[in-house]
Amino acid sequence: MKNYIYMDNSATTPVKKEVLDEMIPYFIENYGNPSSIYSLGSKSKNAVESARDKVAKVLGAKSSEIFFTGGGSESDNWAIKGIAFANKNKGNHIITTKIEHHGVLHTCEYLERKGFKVTYLDVDEYGMIDINDLKNSITDETILITIMFANNEIGTIQPIKEIGEIAKEKGIYFHTDAVQAVGHVKIDVNELNIDLLSLSAHKFYGPKGIGALYIRRGVKLDSLIEGGAQERSRRAGTENVPGIVGLGKAIELAYENIDENNEKLITLRERLIKKVFDSIDYVRLNGHPTKRLPGNVSFCFKFIEGESLLLSLDMEGIAGSSGSACTSGSLDPSHVLLAIGLPHEIAHGSLRLSLGDFNTKEEIDYVVEKLTEIVQRLRDMSPLYEKAKEEK
Protein backbone atom coordinates (compact mmCIF):
# COMPACT_ATOMS: atom_id res chain seq x y z
CA MET A 1 0.00 0.00 0.00
CA LYS A 2 1.16 3.56 -0.71
CA ASN A 3 2.46 5.49 2.28
CA TYR A 4 0.09 8.38 1.52
CA ILE A 5 -3.56 7.69 0.83
CA TYR A 6 -5.20 10.38 -1.25
CA MET A 7 -8.97 10.55 -0.99
CA ASP A 8 -9.56 14.15 -2.02
CA ASN A 9 -10.06 13.68 -5.75
CA SER A 10 -12.90 16.23 -5.83
CA ALA A 11 -10.40 18.92 -4.78
CA THR A 12 -7.99 17.94 -7.50
CA THR A 13 -6.45 14.88 -9.16
CA PRO A 14 -2.89 13.99 -10.09
CA VAL A 15 -1.95 14.45 -13.74
CA LYS A 16 -1.82 11.02 -15.43
CA LYS A 17 1.50 10.00 -16.94
CA GLU A 18 -0.01 9.65 -20.44
CA VAL A 19 -1.37 13.21 -20.12
CA LEU A 20 1.97 14.67 -19.04
CA ASP A 21 3.79 12.81 -21.82
CA GLU A 22 1.58 14.51 -24.42
CA MET A 23 2.07 17.92 -22.83
CA ILE A 24 5.85 17.97 -22.51
CA PRO A 25 6.75 18.55 -26.19
CA TYR A 26 4.59 21.69 -26.14
CA PHE A 27 6.83 23.25 -23.48
CA ILE A 28 10.14 22.41 -25.11
CA GLU A 29 10.10 21.69 -28.86
CA ASN A 30 6.68 22.84 -30.06
CA TYR A 31 6.66 26.11 -28.19
CA GLY A 32 5.30 28.23 -31.04
CA ASN A 33 2.52 30.74 -30.53
CA PRO A 34 -0.64 29.34 -32.18
CA SER A 35 -1.24 32.76 -33.76
CA SER A 36 2.14 32.75 -35.58
CA ILE A 37 1.90 31.85 -39.24
CA TYR A 38 5.15 29.83 -39.57
CA SER A 39 5.11 26.06 -39.13
CA LEU A 40 6.12 26.09 -35.45
CA GLY A 41 3.02 28.20 -34.77
CA SER A 42 0.82 25.91 -36.88
CA LYS A 43 1.95 22.90 -34.85
CA SER A 44 0.64 24.56 -31.70
CA LYS A 45 -2.53 25.68 -33.45
CA ASN A 46 -3.18 22.14 -34.71
CA ALA A 47 -2.65 20.74 -31.20
CA VAL A 48 -5.16 23.23 -29.78
CA GLU A 49 -7.71 22.37 -32.46
CA SER A 50 -7.23 18.65 -31.94
CA ALA A 51 -7.88 19.08 -28.19
CA ARG A 52 -10.98 21.15 -29.01
CA ASP A 53 -12.27 18.29 -31.19
CA LYS A 54 -11.75 15.83 -28.32
CA VAL A 55 -13.73 17.96 -25.86
CA ALA A 56 -16.50 18.52 -28.41
CA LYS A 57 -16.75 14.80 -29.16
CA VAL A 58 -17.21 13.88 -25.49
CA LEU A 59 -19.98 16.46 -25.00
CA GLY A 60 -21.76 15.81 -28.30
CA ALA A 61 -21.00 19.41 -29.29
CA LYS A 62 -19.44 21.05 -32.34
CA SER A 63 -15.75 21.98 -32.07
CA SER A 64 -16.66 25.60 -32.78
CA GLU A 65 -18.76 25.60 -29.59
CA ILE A 66 -15.80 24.85 -27.27
CA PHE A 67 -13.77 27.74 -25.80
CA PHE A 68 -10.71 27.20 -23.64
CA THR A 69 -10.45 29.14 -20.37
CA GLY A 70 -8.25 29.32 -17.30
CA GLY A 71 -10.39 26.77 -15.40
CA GLY A 72 -13.80 26.17 -13.88
CA SER A 73 -14.06 29.49 -12.03
CA GLU A 74 -13.35 31.49 -15.17
CA SER A 75 -15.86 29.44 -17.17
CA ASP A 76 -18.54 30.05 -14.53
CA ASN A 77 -17.79 33.78 -14.40
CA TRP A 78 -17.81 34.07 -18.17
CA ALA A 79 -21.06 32.16 -18.65
CA ILE A 80 -23.00 34.02 -15.97
CA LYS A 81 -21.66 37.57 -16.39
CA GLY A 82 -21.52 37.13 -20.17
CA ILE A 83 -25.20 36.16 -20.41
CA ALA A 84 -26.32 38.75 -17.87
CA PHE A 85 -24.63 41.72 -19.55
CA ALA A 86 -25.46 40.69 -23.12
CA ASN A 87 -29.14 40.08 -22.39
CA LYS A 88 -30.00 42.79 -19.89
CA ASN A 89 -32.37 44.40 -22.37
CA LYS A 90 -34.46 41.19 -22.19
CA GLY A 91 -34.53 40.88 -18.42
CA ASN A 92 -32.55 41.05 -15.20
CA HIS A 93 -33.44 37.84 -13.37
CA ILE A 94 -31.21 34.81 -12.81
CA ILE A 95 -32.11 31.53 -11.10
CA THR A 96 -29.53 29.41 -9.30
CA THR A 97 -29.38 27.24 -6.17
CA LYS A 98 -28.15 27.66 -2.62
CA ILE A 99 -25.59 24.87 -3.05
CA GLU A 100 -23.55 26.13 -6.00
CA HIS A 101 -19.77 26.41 -5.90
CA HIS A 102 -18.55 29.87 -4.96
CA GLY A 103 -17.51 30.36 -8.59
CA VAL A 104 -21.25 30.63 -9.31
CA LEU A 105 -22.56 32.00 -6.00
CA HIS A 106 -20.10 34.88 -5.74
CA THR A 107 -20.64 35.75 -9.42
CA CYS A 108 -24.39 35.92 -8.79
CA GLU A 109 -23.82 38.09 -5.71
CA TYR A 110 -21.63 40.40 -7.81
CA LEU A 111 -24.44 40.70 -10.35
CA GLU A 112 -26.92 41.52 -7.58
CA ARG A 113 -24.66 44.45 -6.68
CA LYS A 114 -24.90 45.50 -10.34
CA GLY A 115 -28.71 45.56 -10.19
CA PHE A 116 -29.64 42.02 -11.28
CA LYS A 117 -32.12 39.93 -9.28
CA VAL A 118 -31.14 36.41 -8.29
CA THR A 119 -33.32 33.59 -6.95
CA TYR A 120 -31.39 31.02 -4.91
CA LEU A 121 -33.44 27.81 -4.97
CA ASP A 122 -33.67 25.65 -1.85
CA VAL A 123 -32.71 22.00 -1.97
CA ASP A 124 -34.12 19.02 -0.06
CA GLU A 125 -32.29 16.91 2.52
CA TYR A 126 -30.42 15.11 -0.29
CA GLY A 127 -29.36 18.34 -1.98
CA MET A 128 -31.87 17.98 -4.81
CA ILE A 129 -33.79 20.93 -6.23
CA ASP A 130 -37.56 20.77 -6.63
CA ILE A 131 -38.54 21.10 -10.29
CA ASN A 132 -41.80 22.83 -9.33
CA ASP A 133 -39.88 25.43 -7.34
CA LEU A 134 -37.81 26.10 -10.44
CA LYS A 135 -40.93 26.45 -12.62
CA ASN A 136 -42.58 28.76 -10.08
CA SER A 137 -39.58 31.03 -9.79
CA ILE A 138 -39.42 31.80 -13.52
CA THR A 139 -40.64 35.31 -14.37
CA ASP A 140 -40.86 37.33 -17.59
CA GLU A 141 -37.52 38.82 -16.59
CA THR A 142 -35.63 35.49 -16.28
CA ILE A 143 -32.71 35.32 -18.68
CA LEU A 144 -30.58 32.56 -17.17
CA ILE A 145 -30.87 29.38 -15.13
CA THR A 146 -27.51 28.30 -13.73
CA ILE A 147 -27.63 25.02 -11.82
CA MET A 148 -24.68 22.76 -11.13
CA PHE A 149 -24.56 19.29 -12.65
CA ALA A 150 -23.17 17.59 -9.55
CA ASN A 151 -22.33 19.02 -6.16
CA ASN A 152 -18.68 19.16 -5.14
CA GLU A 153 -19.32 18.48 -1.45
CA ILE A 154 -22.13 15.95 -1.27
CA GLY A 155 -22.01 14.56 -4.82
CA THR A 156 -25.73 14.93 -5.60
CA ILE A 157 -26.54 14.95 -9.32
CA GLN A 158 -29.37 17.32 -10.28
CA PRO A 159 -32.22 16.48 -12.71
CA ILE A 160 -30.36 18.20 -15.55
CA LYS A 161 -32.53 16.88 -18.39
CA GLU A 162 -35.72 18.20 -16.78
CA ILE A 163 -34.09 21.56 -16.06
CA GLY A 164 -32.90 21.76 -19.67
CA GLU A 165 -36.39 21.00 -20.98
CA ILE A 166 -37.96 23.73 -18.85
CA ALA A 167 -35.32 26.27 -19.92
CA LYS A 168 -35.79 25.40 -23.58
CA GLU A 169 -39.58 25.56 -23.38
CA LYS A 170 -39.41 29.01 -21.75
CA GLY A 171 -36.65 30.33 -24.03
CA ILE A 172 -34.26 30.89 -21.10
CA TYR A 173 -30.54 30.14 -21.31
CA PHE A 174 -29.35 27.16 -19.23
CA HIS A 175 -25.80 27.07 -17.88
CA THR A 176 -24.50 24.17 -15.82
CA ASP A 177 -21.32 24.11 -13.74
CA ALA A 178 -20.27 20.57 -14.67
CA VAL A 179 -16.79 20.84 -13.14
CA GLN A 180 -17.36 17.81 -10.90
CA ALA A 181 -19.31 15.83 -13.49
CA VAL A 182 -17.17 16.01 -16.62
CA GLY A 183 -14.85 13.02 -16.75
CA HIS A 184 -17.15 11.02 -14.46
CA VAL A 185 -20.64 11.25 -15.97
CA LYS A 186 -21.70 10.82 -19.62
CA ILE A 187 -23.01 14.14 -20.91
CA ASP A 188 -24.64 15.04 -24.21
CA VAL A 189 -25.38 18.77 -24.35
CA ASN A 190 -28.10 18.34 -26.99
CA GLU A 191 -29.92 15.53 -25.26
CA LEU A 192 -29.85 17.55 -22.03
CA ASN A 193 -30.65 20.94 -23.64
CA ILE A 194 -27.63 22.60 -22.06
CA ASP A 195 -26.69 25.99 -23.56
CA LEU A 196 -23.48 26.60 -21.60
CA LEU A 197 -21.32 24.17 -19.63
CA SER A 198 -18.22 24.75 -17.47
CA LEU A 199 -15.48 22.14 -17.08
CA SER A 200 -12.01 22.00 -15.55
CA ALA A 201 -9.15 19.63 -16.44
CA HIS A 202 -7.69 19.14 -12.96
CA LYS A 203 -10.79 17.27 -11.82
CA PHE A 204 -10.16 14.45 -14.32
CA TYR A 205 -6.38 13.88 -14.19
CA GLY A 206 -5.48 16.86 -16.35
CA PRO A 207 -3.44 19.92 -15.38
CA LYS A 208 -4.60 22.79 -13.17
CA GLY A 209 -5.46 26.23 -14.54
CA ILE A 210 -7.07 25.05 -17.74
CA GLY A 211 -10.75 24.56 -18.47
CA ALA A 212 -13.36 25.13 -21.10
CA LEU A 213 -16.76 26.67 -21.61
CA TYR A 214 -19.19 25.05 -24.02
CA ILE A 215 -21.31 27.76 -25.65
CA ARG A 216 -24.17 26.59 -27.86
CA ARG A 217 -24.11 28.19 -31.29
CA GLY A 218 -26.26 31.32 -31.36
CA VAL A 219 -26.11 32.00 -27.60
CA LYS A 220 -25.64 35.71 -27.00
CA LEU A 221 -22.97 36.47 -24.41
CA ASP A 222 -20.36 39.13 -23.78
CA SER A 223 -16.67 38.35 -23.51
CA LEU A 224 -15.03 38.35 -20.11
CA ILE A 225 -11.47 38.98 -21.28
CA GLU A 226 -10.88 41.54 -24.00
CA GLY A 227 -7.73 41.66 -26.08
CA GLY A 228 -6.39 39.64 -29.00
CA ALA A 229 -8.36 37.53 -31.44
CA GLN A 230 -7.76 34.15 -29.79
CA GLU A 231 -10.66 31.73 -29.33
CA ARG A 232 -12.47 33.30 -32.28
CA SER A 233 -12.19 36.74 -30.62
CA ARG A 234 -14.23 35.66 -27.62
CA ARG A 235 -11.50 34.92 -25.05
CA ALA A 236 -8.32 36.89 -25.48
CA GLY A 237 -4.86 35.77 -24.39
CA THR A 238 -2.16 33.53 -25.83
CA GLU A 239 -3.42 29.98 -25.48
CA ASN A 240 -2.06 27.72 -22.72
CA VAL A 241 -1.03 25.18 -25.35
CA PRO A 242 0.46 22.48 -23.05
CA GLY A 243 -2.53 22.84 -20.74
CA ILE A 244 -5.01 22.56 -23.61
CA VAL A 245 -3.18 19.49 -24.96
CA GLY A 246 -3.32 17.98 -21.45
CA LEU A 247 -7.03 18.74 -21.14
CA GLY A 248 -7.69 17.07 -24.50
CA LYS A 249 -5.78 13.92 -23.59
CA ALA A 250 -7.28 13.76 -20.09
CA ILE A 251 -10.87 14.04 -21.31
CA GLU A 252 -10.24 11.42 -23.98
CA LEU A 253 -8.80 9.00 -21.40
CA ALA A 254 -11.60 9.70 -18.92
CA TYR A 255 -14.28 8.59 -21.38
CA GLU A 256 -12.37 5.66 -22.88
CA ASN A 257 -13.28 3.31 -20.01
CA ILE A 258 -15.87 5.36 -18.20
CA ASP A 259 -18.32 2.52 -17.48
CA GLU A 260 -15.61 0.25 -16.13
CA ASN A 261 -14.04 3.04 -14.06
CA ASN A 262 -17.36 4.08 -12.60
CA GLU A 263 -18.27 0.53 -11.71
CA LYS A 264 -14.99 0.23 -9.82
CA LEU A 265 -15.50 3.55 -8.06
CA ILE A 266 -19.08 2.72 -7.07
CA THR A 267 -17.94 -0.61 -5.61
CA LEU A 268 -15.26 1.16 -3.56
CA ARG A 269 -17.71 3.90 -2.54
CA GLU A 270 -20.31 1.42 -1.32
CA ARG A 271 -17.65 -0.57 0.55
CA LEU A 272 -16.51 2.59 2.31
CA ILE A 273 -20.05 3.62 3.24
CA LYS A 274 -20.99 0.17 4.53
CA LYS A 275 -17.82 -0.25 6.56
CA VAL A 276 -18.17 3.17 8.17
CA PHE A 277 -21.79 2.50 9.14
CA ASP A 278 -20.80 -0.93 10.49
CA SER A 279 -18.00 0.46 12.67
CA ILE A 280 -19.04 3.96 13.75
CA ASP A 281 -22.25 5.19 15.37
CA TYR A 282 -23.83 8.67 15.20
CA VAL A 283 -22.88 9.01 11.55
CA ARG A 284 -24.88 10.35 8.63
CA LEU A 285 -24.31 10.04 4.89
CA ASN A 286 -24.78 13.38 3.13
CA GLY A 287 -26.10 13.62 -0.41
CA HIS A 288 -28.41 11.43 -2.44
CA PRO A 289 -28.06 7.67 -1.82
CA THR A 290 -27.96 6.78 -5.53
CA LYS A 291 -28.04 9.94 -7.67
CA ARG A 292 -24.50 10.89 -6.71
CA LEU A 293 -21.04 11.06 -8.23
CA PRO A 294 -19.40 7.61 -8.39
CA GLY A 295 -16.44 8.63 -6.23
CA ASN A 296 -18.10 10.94 -3.69
CA VAL A 297 -18.65 10.01 -0.06
CA SER A 298 -19.65 12.67 2.45
CA PHE A 299 -20.30 11.95 6.12
CA CYS A 300 -21.13 13.93 9.22
CA PHE A 301 -19.91 12.50 12.50
CA LYS A 302 -21.80 13.80 15.51
CA PHE A 303 -19.77 15.16 18.47
CA ILE A 304 -16.70 15.75 16.28
CA GLU A 305 -14.99 18.77 14.74
CA GLY A 306 -14.23 18.15 11.07
CA GLU A 307 -10.94 20.05 11.31
CA SER A 308 -9.61 17.84 14.13
CA LEU A 309 -10.64 14.79 12.18
CA LEU A 310 -8.78 15.99 9.09
CA LEU A 311 -5.61 16.78 11.02
CA SER A 312 -5.66 13.39 12.72
CA LEU A 313 -6.20 11.64 9.39
CA ASP A 314 -3.33 13.63 7.90
CA MET A 315 -1.07 12.39 10.70
CA GLU A 316 -1.94 8.86 9.60
CA GLY A 317 -1.08 9.75 5.98
CA ILE A 318 -4.67 10.08 4.79
CA ALA A 319 -5.93 13.09 2.81
CA GLY A 320 -9.63 13.96 2.95
CA SER A 321 -11.57 17.19 3.15
CA SER A 322 -14.12 18.85 5.40
CA GLY A 323 -15.98 20.39 2.48
CA SER A 324 -14.79 22.01 -0.69
CA ALA A 325 -11.13 22.99 -1.06
CA CYS A 326 -12.24 26.60 -1.21
CA THR A 327 -14.14 26.68 2.08
CA SER A 328 -11.84 24.47 4.12
CA GLY A 329 -9.56 26.69 6.10
CA SER A 330 -12.52 28.84 7.05
CA LEU A 331 -14.37 28.16 10.30
CA ASP A 332 -17.84 28.68 8.84
CA PRO A 333 -19.81 25.50 8.31
CA SER A 334 -20.36 24.61 4.68
CA HIS A 335 -23.21 26.48 2.96
CA VAL A 336 -24.11 23.20 1.25
CA LEU A 337 -24.54 21.29 4.50
CA LEU A 338 -26.59 24.13 5.98
CA ALA A 339 -28.75 24.21 2.83
CA ILE A 340 -29.61 20.51 3.19
CA GLY A 341 -30.93 21.37 6.64
CA LEU A 342 -28.14 20.28 8.96
CA PRO A 343 -27.71 22.22 12.18
CA HIS A 344 -24.36 24.00 12.62
CA GLU A 345 -22.99 21.53 15.16
CA ILE A 346 -23.59 18.57 12.84
CA ALA A 347 -22.34 20.41 9.74
CA HIS A 348 -19.08 21.07 11.59
CA GLY A 349 -18.39 17.35 11.83
CA SER A 350 -18.23 16.71 8.10
CA LEU A 351 -15.76 14.60 6.19
CA ARG A 352 -15.64 14.24 2.39
CA LEU A 353 -13.68 11.33 1.02
CA SER A 354 -13.60 11.53 -2.76
CA LEU A 355 -12.28 8.44 -4.47
CA GLY A 356 -10.34 8.29 -7.69
CA ASP A 357 -8.81 5.90 -10.20
CA PHE A 358 -5.80 5.18 -7.99
CA ASN A 359 -7.65 4.13 -4.82
CA THR A 360 -7.87 0.47 -3.83
CA LYS A 361 -9.98 -1.82 -1.65
CA GLU A 362 -7.05 -2.16 0.76
CA GLU A 363 -6.89 1.61 1.14
CA ILE A 364 -10.61 1.76 1.94
CA ASP A 365 -10.19 -0.86 4.66
CA TYR A 366 -7.17 0.93 6.12
CA VAL A 367 -8.94 4.31 6.09
CA VAL A 368 -12.01 2.91 7.86
CA GLU A 369 -9.80 1.28 10.49
CA LYS A 370 -7.96 4.55 11.20
CA LEU A 371 -11.13 6.63 10.99
CA THR A 372 -12.84 4.42 13.58
CA GLU A 373 -9.92 4.85 15.99
CA ILE A 374 -9.71 8.61 15.46
CA VAL A 375 -13.45 9.21 15.79
CA GLN A 376 -13.46 7.24 19.04
CA ARG A 377 -10.44 9.13 20.38
CA LEU A 378 -11.98 12.51 19.57
CA ARG A 379 -15.35 11.54 20.98
CA ASP A 380 -13.77 10.36 24.21
CA MET A 381 -12.87 14.00 24.78
CA SER A 382 -16.42 15.22 24.13
CA PRO A 383 -18.74 15.75 27.14
CA LEU A 384 -21.71 15.75 24.75
CA TYR A 385 -20.82 12.28 23.54
CA GLU A 386 -20.55 11.02 27.12
CA LYS A 387 -23.98 12.47 27.86
CA ALA A 388 -25.48 10.91 24.74
CA LYS A 389 -24.06 7.51 25.70
CA GLU A 390 -25.53 7.76 29.20
CA GLU A 391 -28.94 8.66 27.81
CA LYS A 392 -28.90 5.82 25.27
Ligand SMILES: Cc1ncc(COP(=O)(O)O)c(C=O)c1O
Ligand atom coordinates in the same frame (compact mmCIF):
# COMPACT_ATOMS: atom_id res chain seq x y z
C1 LIG B 1 -18.37 22.55 -8.81
C2 LIG B 1 -17.13 23.36 -9.01
N1 LIG B 1 -17.19 24.46 -9.77
C3 LIG B 1 -16.10 25.22 -10.02
C4 LIG B 1 -14.89 24.89 -9.49
C5 LIG B 1 -13.71 25.77 -9.77
O1 LIG B 1 -12.88 25.17 -10.70
P1 LIG B 1 -11.35 25.66 -10.86
O2 LIG B 1 -10.63 25.16 -9.66
O3 LIG B 1 -10.88 25.00 -12.11
O4 LIG B 1 -11.39 27.13 -10.97
C6 LIG B 1 -14.77 23.76 -8.67
C7 LIG B 1 -13.48 23.42 -8.03
O5 LIG B 1 -13.43 22.86 -6.95
C8 LIG B 1 -15.92 22.96 -8.43
O6 LIG B 1 -15.87 21.87 -7.68
